[in-house]
Amino acid sequence: MRISYQYRLRPTKLQAIEIDRWLSMMCSQYNYLLADRCNWYEQNRSPINACPLVCHLPQLRDNPDYYSQKKTLPQLKKTHPWYAEIYSQVLQDVVKRVKVTFDSFLKGDSNGKRSGRPRFKPRSRYRTFTYPQVKSGCLQNNLINLPMLGKVKVVLHRDLPDGCKIKTVSLTKKADGYYLTLSLEDSTVPEIKADFNPHKITGIDVGLKEFLTTSEGETVAIPQHYRKTQKRLRTIQKRVSRRKKGSNRRQKAVKQLGKYHKKIADKRKDFHFKTANALLKKYDVIAVEGLNVKGLARTRLAKSVLDAGWSNFLSILTNKAVNAGLLVVTVCAYNTSQDCSSCGEKVPKKLHERWHDCSHCGCGLDRDHNAAINIKNRAVGHPVLKAQLMSEAIAGVSEKPTSYSTQLV
Template structure:
């Protein structure tokens, strides 16, 4: 089993200067390696029989892949001796990041989805470096020993579980300081197998009036953290725009603005985790509609949609359900708010109409509640739950006690 814990770092002033220096050098190397790949790609991507009659013929050379770029690091340390102060594996990880970024641009990820063209990173956008391997016992009390950097104080707000070993360590610079992310692994812990009761199911309909409504009629109020902080953010943003570019006062204002935005993001993330915990502690199966959040973010409701953070919430919900051995499933979102949950007939209604009144069967309830029941009905009809329900019926199992997910979420 593999997991990750994140802790706050408390470096000294001299260590902060050194961390910033490392990030600056790694950013420059990242941009250089990315430019090398772009040069080769632009000059050698066309086959010989497809070139125009009049063209520039570059010097042919091999594709700068992961291994060839990795071999340039010893020469880099000779021409630029200050790079010798950075741990070798940290530099090698920069080459790996360039490879991953460029491969996703050309070939796509494991699902075949291609990313956009990689961008050169400014110093403010390159914020993380990684130790792919760390020695056992690197964490001693509240100090972590980073190779070729030294010991840095860590705020251990929770202990590392017994039996887990630290595999990698990443240092990230955020608006309010530096953070340490430890990747932990314990091979003796088996993967959690799905063990859910198909009868303990609910459908959820996310919205902007209420954050979500369950098929049982329970609602979670929407917390508009960005809108609540918008007035303060506007003042802070004005302070940044009125100050001279490159000045120390502008840098202070930018740092203050970053802290304000991070606070909003942290509040939203905490709300998502607590809501996911509440759902997983009550139900074994949670169904939701398959949303096109990117499309919704291009409408007039973009600010409210992005403030709600549906994609982030559904991702957290799915990940925590896997860890708890429960199930989160998606259903088709077509006409979930138009179909009647009682008779199945289509009852057209515009967005401002918040109440569902079916003229065919007389069903009358809140629009979001009706949609949540439709989502639940569609999930019950899926083969996974049908097969599971039959196995429970044959075994004569009435109810399975809901597991305590408070320690898992």
């Protein structure tokens, strides 16, 4: 299993200048290789529904694939000697990035979903380069030895896990400095607990009134990091718009704006990690909804949905559960807020109606609490949970909860 650890770098002034120079050169090379692929695409295609009967057929070019573009690097170092100062494998990784970008445009991902036409990167948008291979023991104490950069100081705020091997190293320039990302191979991944406590199962419903509500009725307040800082962000954004484009004063204002946005993102990420840790310490199995967050981000609630960061939170929760040997179950989100958690009858409600009141069985509780209970009940149909709960019921080890009875029959 691959895990990633990120640390802050403290390069010297000369090392910082060298990193910036590498990024600038690799950005130019990325755009050149991407232009070569785009030219091939334009010169070798002809739309069937718009092709004239009589037309000139140009000489077709060979497809500039990964290996053919990789073979151009030795010639590049002869015509442009300053590229020889970049570590060879780092430069080869630029070719790989172009390949991945263009393949996602032509072929799509594993699900067949294609991305948009790749765009050229301005210098400010090319911020990362990668060492595909590093020597074992490259990280000693608080120094990491990187080829052709030397020993760079690292702020080791946490130790690397035992038994992990460093596979790749990435350097990223962010608004507030430089960061190091270590991709580690961990062979000691715990298996999912086979003897989880059936009483330590919960369902969570994420929302905009409360960040999440559990099936036990507990709530976590939504922090709204972005909305609370909008006034300050508006002031800094005005400062950027009033500066002359290309001036040093505008660059300083843009840097200040980037730092403030990163501060907001870091606060949100810290909140997500702490909330996920609190849930996993308390429960063995957590059921969540399979939300279409991209669809919700195109509605009038876009700012609030993106400020809450549901996708990032669910991704963090799932990854931490896997590392801890716990289970996160995704269930269908259809009608979790409309169905009654007590009798199963559908009780139609509009979005502004926050109270669930069932006229069939008399059940009355908060809308999000009702949805969380429905999510928990739907999770019982998961194969791992169903087998465990059935064995517990047959053995008589624990009393079967009422909410499970209809699911196990």
